[in-house]
Amino acid sequence: MAAMTSTPDLSRGSEPRLTSLSHGGGCGCKIAPGVLSDILKGSNGLPVPPELLVGIETADDAAVYRLNDEQALIATTDFFMPIVDDAYDFGRIAATNAISDVYAMGGRPIMALALVGMPINVLSTATIGRILDGGQAVCKAAGIPIAGGHTIDSVEPIYGLVALGLVHPGRVKRNADARVGDRLILGKPLGVGVLSAALKKEQLDAAGYARMIDTTTRLNTPGPELSAIEGVHALTDVTGFGLAGHGLELARGAGRTVEIDWSRVPLLPGVRDLAAQGFVTGASGRNWAGYGASVSLPAGFESVDQALLSDPQTSGGLLVSCAPEAVPQVLATFRRHGFDAAAEIGRVTDEGAGRLVVR
Incomplete structure (x- = not known):
């Protein structure tokens, strides 16, 4: 097949490819299932309130907390390192992936918080801004705001969302x-x-x-x-x-x-x-x-x-x-x-x- 990389991001200049800065991309960054099982073994010893309809017991996609007879809150988070080199596309993919867990519980997303870790001495503010723009575009398509978030200076680029949604308790x-x-x-x-x-x-x-x-x-x-x-x-x-x-x-x-x-x-x-x-x-x-x-x-x-x-x-x-x-x-x-x-x-x-x- 003919070789290609992603559509050039003109804001990057001489910056390295985004995928070259990460040891693994997208959901391929997840800790292996066997290792994860060992890490989480015995971690569910705290009392579980009756309002918590879904917790960590079955490795489900999100937590679900009953608010009242008509509404339950879905809460989830997902983030990872770049799977593509185009900054805007990376932001779109990460945001789509994070919001998916709300849909997977049968819910409707209502808002998100951004999780941003970037090597600020390696990537320009323009490139980082394009990643956030991509995430913002997906949230707009989902009909939700990015209402806040948290940023850190990290060795590898990391982007994702905390996604919140609502569902009827009987439809979880x-x-x-x-x-x-x-x-x-x-x-x-x-x-x-x-x-x-x-x-x-x-x-x-x-x-x-x-x-x-x-x-x-x-x-x-x-x-x-x-x-x-x-x-x-x-x-x-x-x-x-x-x-x-x-x-x-x-x-x-x-x-x-x-x-x-x-x-x-x-x-x-x-x-x-x-x-x-x-x-x-x-x-x-x-x-x-x-x-x-x-x-x-x-x-x-x-x-x-x-x-x-x-x-x-x-x-x-x-x-x-x-x-x-x-x-x-x-x-x-x-x-x-x-x-x-x-x-x-x-x-x-x-x-x-x-x-x-x-x-």
């Missing part, structure tokens, strides 16, 4: 409530980690970059409508742990098995070829090392497909667990919001507890 969608017989629907195609790996090595063409920006800056706006569908039982978004990791969270939360039909999983155009050429993130391997023992693969499953199964998604798609009769309504909701690649990719079975099976 956890990642732990999937039921036997449910069908699984994925809202966005996979492959962002592969595209980011190719970009960092300057081997991503203009079409690939455009696809990457389109998917990572697409707000997961179907969330609130999906939460209102009676047959939708569980909801999450696929981010840094890949489809396998977040599918396992669904399985473990429900005490069931999640079965994935790999032939039906949507992939971004060109990513399988790129992965076969070696453009795979280190996070993909760390993900697999952390949870691969809980995943059953079919005979002959290729290493490229395994890498895509654990590929870290930055600002990835919603993963819906719903009753079979709700599938047409769920897919229609995705289509109405412009998610044409949304697809039914699997089901929930009672064949075991806390496992992922790939067919």
Whole structure:
């Protein structure tokens, strides 16, 4: 493929590429699942108030606190190092990713706070301003203000948001409530980690970059409508742990098995070829090392497909667990919001507890 980097940011002058300043980009920066599990072990010893509807017990997307009979507050935060070199695009991607967790709980975002860490002796104020402008543009598209935040001088560029939202307490969608017989629907195609790996090595063409920006800056706006569908039982978004990791969270939360039909999983155009050429993130391997023992693969499953199964998604798609009769309504909701690649990719079975099976 023809090499390219992101569209030049004229404010950067002789500044280094943003991705060269970070040891990992986007949600690929997440601590590996196995290590994270060890870190958090035994950390939930404090009393939990009855108003806390969702906490850390199932590794859900956000905390949810009941305010009254009609409203619950969703609170979440997400931030990371650059996944692209264009400052404005980096800001857009990070903001879209952070707000996604509100949508993944079935809520509507109401405001955000900015989290900014920048190497101020390396990047110009103009470049840092463009990152913030990108985040502001996404928040405007989501209909929310950035009402404050916090900044520090850091070695690596870091940007993200604290995102707050509201949801009716009866419409909160956890990642732990999937039921036997449910069908699984994925809202966005996979492959962002592969595209980011190719970009960092300057081997991503203009079409690939455009696809990457389109998917990572697409707000997961179907969330609130999906939460209102009676047959939708569980909801999450696929981010840094890949489809396998977040599918396992669904399985473990429900005490069931999640079965994935790999032939039906949507992939971004060109990513399988790129992965076969070696453009795979280190996070993909760390993900697999952390949870691969809980995943059953079919005979002959290729290493490229395994890498895509654990590929870290930055600002990835919603993963819906719903009753079979709700599938047409769920897919229609995705289509109405412009998610044409949304697809039914699997089901929930009672064949075991806390496992992922790939067919």
